[in-house]
Amino acid sequence: MSAITTPEHLENVEPLQSPLGRHIIQPGAHLLIRLPSKEVRQVRLDKEPGEKTINFGKFGSLKQKYLVGQPFGLTYEIQQDKSLLVQPPQRLEELEDTGATNEQIVDRGEFVQPLTAAEIELLKKSGLHASEIIKRQIETHVNYELKTEYSKDKYRKRKEAKFAKQITVLQPSLFNVASYLFDKDPVKIQYLRVDTLGQIANLANLRPGGKFIVIDSIGGLLVATALERLGGEGTVLYITEADSPPQFPIIDLLNMPEEHTTILKYLDWASVDEEHDPIRAPIEPEGEYRSEGQKGRYEKRRQIIEAYERLREELFAGEWDGLLIASQYEPFSIVQCLTPYLAGSASITVYSQYLPILTELQSKMRPLPAYLNPSITEAWLRQYQVLPGRTHPLMNMTGSGGYILHATHVYDDKKALSALAGFRQRLKQRRRAKEGAGSSEGDQGHMQEDVDMEDTNSTS
């Protein structure tokens, strides 16, 4: 390793992050805990952990205060007194092939393992360490020595998943949260897989400082993605059918700093209708204020209504940088409804778990001159086990992670249209001339395609 020199760009280094950054577990934080069984559980620490505990059933229970101040990502062994012991990182071991095969192994059920479940339970109750129980099981196992090294390794791992009192604290990052939701409750997030979510974020060009409209029927996962990628700069406008402020447990789970979530604004769908005049309680009493309290209440109401009106104006003023949709409603109607407020070159990204929904959307958008190249893609993801000498794709994979339609909002220039009309005329003339000679269609490239699109559009 070379000596560390100071490069010129050290001038630009960031100030040391405060120890209270998102990578350190805070009181009141949401956590994802991975158990030895590979199951991931969502827990929340108390704001004042005190002596409070979290119980993981057979895997043990721990005192919350021991997690506070710890970095995310570590694996702990839960001790008898509910304290934690950090586990050193486990290295992958190359297994030596002993040449053993399974030819001598005959499955005789209970005869291979003389230790009964009740006996193992007693061993556990006696406070014997998991590794000790597993050791005993191995020793009493009649055929253990006959197994191949790979098979022995598998056996040990299976037993560890059963008896080890180990937990891993995963950082509730967008990736981990999305993966957790996909495993736990895919229906709620409409089977939106984490790789598809990443593609949506990139295709939608989510970036700090942008203004994005988000239509989300997937429990706030799309809103959370937008908030995470804006980092507190810009605006996320969420349009909902509910008349109350949106509540998204998924956003809470990400432990986002408060200033990152204040950029989330919401409007109800009726407010999107420019003609709509919302029915409002009066902002002034029909006479004198009866009390200071009443005056305060009216003042508060007035502020809310004013903020609402400002937000509506902001929507109608247009120039939004992108539209993201993962909705339970018909997507074309949403796209059409909000297109007038999109900036030129704005990105339109629609998610659906069903391909036919996007197929129909594509066929409706394609003839319209406001949408450039609406195209449908599907993400494909395969995970591999990478163990020395045992690298292969996982035996199970998800069938689909959903579909994305992406298009760019463009302005149809009138001059370009007339240019097109001129082109069309020339095309007709050329065709007429060709018809005599009986020649086929020439090389008109994309213009021919667009002429056809215009034809369809003008009559539909």
Added chain:
Amino acid sequence: MWSTARTVGEGDVVIVWMTRENMVPLRITAGQELNNKFGVFKHSDIIGLPYGTKVPSHSGRGFVYILRPTPELWTLSLPHRTQILYLADIAFIVNSLDIRPGSSVIEAGPYARFLDQLLGYTFPLAGTGSGSFSHSVARTIGNTGHLYSFEFHQERAAKARDEFARHGMTMVHLEHRNVCQQGFALCDAVDSGRSSSSSVVFLDLPAPWDAVPHAKIAMKKDRATRICCFSPCMEQVLRTVTALNQCGFTDLTMYETLLRPHDVHHVPKLVSIDTIIEQVKLHEIKKEQRRLEQVAASDRKRNSRKRKRQEDNDIAEEDGPDPDLGTGDQKRRRDVDASSLSTPLTVAQVQVEPNTGPEPTSSLKTRKESRLAALATSTPMSKPMPEVRGHTSYLTFATLLPLADGNFQVGSSMVANVPSVDATSTTLDRLIATIPEENLERALTG
């Protein structure tokens, strides 16, 4: 990064979209012209137009779209686009490494893949290099983030530096350096109160295993940090995994991700086999009808010839065949006539039925109308594109965990790590008694 103004300004980088296979980046300079098969476009005509405008060529014969660059469009606009396949990889890496505004990221060797192809290629418009990943990361980390970018090829480094400057990517710190030999020269200088270390490392190198130990030095130690190595070959993955394992990285996983584009086609409504059955039956009748007409026609012809002959014969001789029995031909004809009359279908029906299909006489319809009619009865259907990318690269991920040296104990614990057998209870003793003698012996000595 790129201009966020509503309208195109002098000096802006725009993406000129011609078709979905054909788009180029363009730096708008008054007085210059863009000349392609769609026409001549004057830069001065583009200045002041809103981004996303469809622009006619100077002659009015064609048009292009002027789009605001995004990292995705930028990748697509490169001359040797390995294009949308990288969207899947980049999106997955950015997401999986938890890159977000303010993140500090190290990348090494991202230009080689593109610039090798680009060197010597005349590219008069705007950029030369690619750095697809750099652009995507720069967009995501924003102005509060840092991207430490390392390129070992001097010429490429210079080109990339120029390009980042042109694109206003001030968060990128590019250095010409061979990280496999010289390391990253970034360290976790927490003590000094300033840290240029990184929480995320991305290696796109032919031999990432050489850079892994250096990467470890450059990674933050106060938190779990992530590394991703991008390699097309499995052999590279295996060597990388070995290096990562030896350096103490954990949580090793590997992914492969691809993008499957789907095409939408308008498929006419499929015809029911019942209709086909009827059509075949009608065809059968029509064929028979035609045959009968032919027979009738030929009979008429023969009869007229015969009559003529008979007239001639009558003159010649008095005797002839019995008119009631008729000739063989005549008999057959009578049978057929009777059978065809007994079928319920008449000639009229035969003629009308086939013409009730959806296609009216084509001469009355223009091409446009028939196209619309076809569209109205057709259904949009999608299918994966026939030829798609099957492999880009393997993405190997690993985590470097923060560990206080030797101090693994959190909170007070009265229990030793592994309880010794001496600490067993009477219950356990009883249990041990049930274990076969020889096994127990092995357990205690082993």
